[in-house]
Every structure is written in C-alpha cells, then in structure tokens.
Amino acid sequence: xxxxxxxxxxxEIHDAAWAIGTYFALLWGYVLWLLVQPGTLKRRNLLxxxxxxxIVGVLLVLLLQKLPFISVLYDATEWSFSPARxxxxxxxxxxxxxxxxxxxxxxxxxxxxxxHTPREAAFYAGISxxxxxxxxxxxxxxxxxDLNTIGMAYGVVGSGNYVIMEFLRLISLPFLHCVxxxxxxxxxxxxxxxxxRRTALVLLGVGVAATIHGFYNFFSGGWLGLLVAGIxxxxxxxxxxxxxxxxxxxxxxxxxxxxxxxx
Numbered sequence: 001x002x003x004x005x006x007x008x009x010x011x012e013i014h015d016a017a018w019a020i021g022t023y024f025a026l027l028w029g030y031v032l033w034l035l036v037q038p039g040t041l042k043r044r045n046l047l048x049x050x051x052x053x054x055i056v057g058v059l060l061v062l063l064l065q066k067l068p069f070i071s072v073l074y075d076a077t078e079w080s081f082s083p084a085r086x087x088x089x090x091x092x093x094x095x096x097x098x099x100x101x102x103x104x105x106x107x108x109x110x111x112x113x114x115x116h117t118p119r120e121a122a123f124y125a126g127i128s129x130x131x132x133x134x135x136x137x138x139x140x141x142x143x144x145x146d147l148n149t150i151g152m153a154y155g156v157v158g159s160g161n162y163v164i165m166e167f168l169r170l171i172s173l174p175f176l177h178c179v180x181x182x183x184x185x186x187x188x189x190x191x192x193x194x195x196x197r198r199t200a201l202v203l204l205g206v207g208v209a210a211t212i213h214g215f216y217n218f219f220s221g222g223w224l225g226l227l228v229a230g231i232x233x234x235x236x237x238x239x240x241x242x243x244x245x246x247x248x249x250x251x252x253x254x255x256x257x258x259x260x261x262x263x
Contacts, residue, residue, distance in 0.1 A: 125185020133174025
C-alpha cells in the first residue's frame with residue numbers, strides 16, 4: 001500500500017522489483033530467524049552480509065562466469081545433452097554462486113571471528129542467500145517485463161505467465177537461495193569448532209549446497225524441481241535440529257586429539 005501511494009502509476013520496474021523483493025526477503029528473514037534461532041546477532045554484520053552479496057557478490061558471479069573454464073560449464077546448461085547440463089548446473093552455476101554467497105560469512109567468521117556457532121553461520125549465510133536471490137530476481141524481472149511486453153504484442157506471452165514468473169522470482173526463489181546458502185553456512189560453522197578440518201568442512205558444505213542447487217536448476221522445469229526444493233528445506237532443518245549434537249561430537253573429538261597430542 002505504501003509503495004502504491006508513493007509511486008502511483010509512475011513506478012519503474014527496477015525500483016518496484018527491489019522494493020517488493022526486499023519486502024518479502026525481510027519476511028523470509030524472520031522465518032529464517034525462527035528456524036535457526038541463532039541467538040544474539042549484530043546488525044552491522046547483517047548489513048555487511050546482505051550489502052556485499054547483493055552488490056559485490058552479484059558482480060563477482062557475472063565476472064567469474066566469463067572465465068574460460070567456468071564459461072564452458074555455464075554454456076553447458078544450455079546444451080540438450082542432459083548429463084552435461086547437470087554438470088554445468090552443479091559445477092558451474094551452483095558452485096560459483098554458493099561459493100560467492102559464502103564469502104562475506106567466511107570473512108566475518110574466520111577473519112573477524114564474529115561468528116562462533118553453526119547456527120550463527122547458517123543464519124548469516126541464509127541472509128546472504130536472500131540478498132543474492134533478490135538481486136537476481138530484479139534482473140530477471142526486467143527481462144520478464146521486456147519479454148512480456150514484446151510477447152503480448154505478438155500474442156506469444158500472456159500476462160498470467162508473467163505474474164507467475166514474477167511471484168516465483170520475487171517470493172519463492174530468494175528463500176531457496178537462502179536455504180542453499182544456509183546449508184553451506186552450517187558447514188562453515190562446524191569448521192569453526194574444528195580448525196584442523198576447516199578446509200575439508202567448508203569445501204564439503206559448498207559442495208553439498210552446490211549439488212542441491214544444481215539439481216534444482218536442472219529439474220526446475222517440472223515437478224522434480226519442487227521435490228528437490230522440498231528436500232533442500234528438509235536437509236537444512238535436519239542440520240539445524242542436530243546442531244548441538246554434532247557440535248558436541250566435533251568438540252569432543254578435538255579435545256581427544258589435543259589430549260593425545262599432549263600425551
């Protein structure tokens with residue numbers, strides 16, 4: 001209502017997409033907070049994470065996807081050969097996007113040491129995913145609007161399909177990006193408890209998130225995409241429910257290793 005009163009009939013698609021995407025991202029952020037229950041958070045860190053990913057992160061993804069080997073993987077997502085398309089979505093799109101979305105959280109956790117638990121890391125990573133999803137949705141909204149305008153002139157694309165795609169991009173997909181990133185962030189949080197295995201855990205987390213992300217993209221044109229999305233959410237929730245148990249297990253193992261080293 002505020003946006004309609006503010007802009008009236010003069011709203012630009014770019015501004016409207018950012019405003020609506022941010023509105024729903026804030027709602028999803030509250031849902032994320034209820035799911036994760038991360039404890040005390042710093043507003044500055046939330047601002048750093050969201051701003052970095054929405055601006056620098058998106059530009060970095062656009063830059064990386066033009067590199068020689070990565071560009072081939074991105075091109076493979078357009079091929080008709082299914083195995084190659086899947087590899088492109090997982091090792092190209094999924095891996096690049098999940099790694100970039102985790103960058104600000106990694107910096108806060110490892111360099112500044114302002115993140116200490118898997119729940120905190122999962123939450124901040126989820127916020128990074130929401131920011132990326134909104135920025136991506138804005139870009140797609142512009143292209144969808146142009147396509148719809150041209151298509152309607154030739155009777156190709158209907159307004160109903162346009163509304164569905166806009167809702168999908170501005171509402172649903174940012175939350176999926178949030179879940180994918182949250183999974184990677186959870187593994188980053190585990191690595192903070194086991195510094196000796198940090199590299200392996202971070203790579204595993206990014207790999208798991210990239211794989212689920214890639215499979216979703218691959219199957220997104222049909223019902224299997226919805227199944228993969230549901231699995232991603234269930235995996236994320238399962239990780240959160242086992243957070244304390246796994247934390248105690250890793251901490252206990254590290255104490256044992258330290259005791260053996262001292263002996």
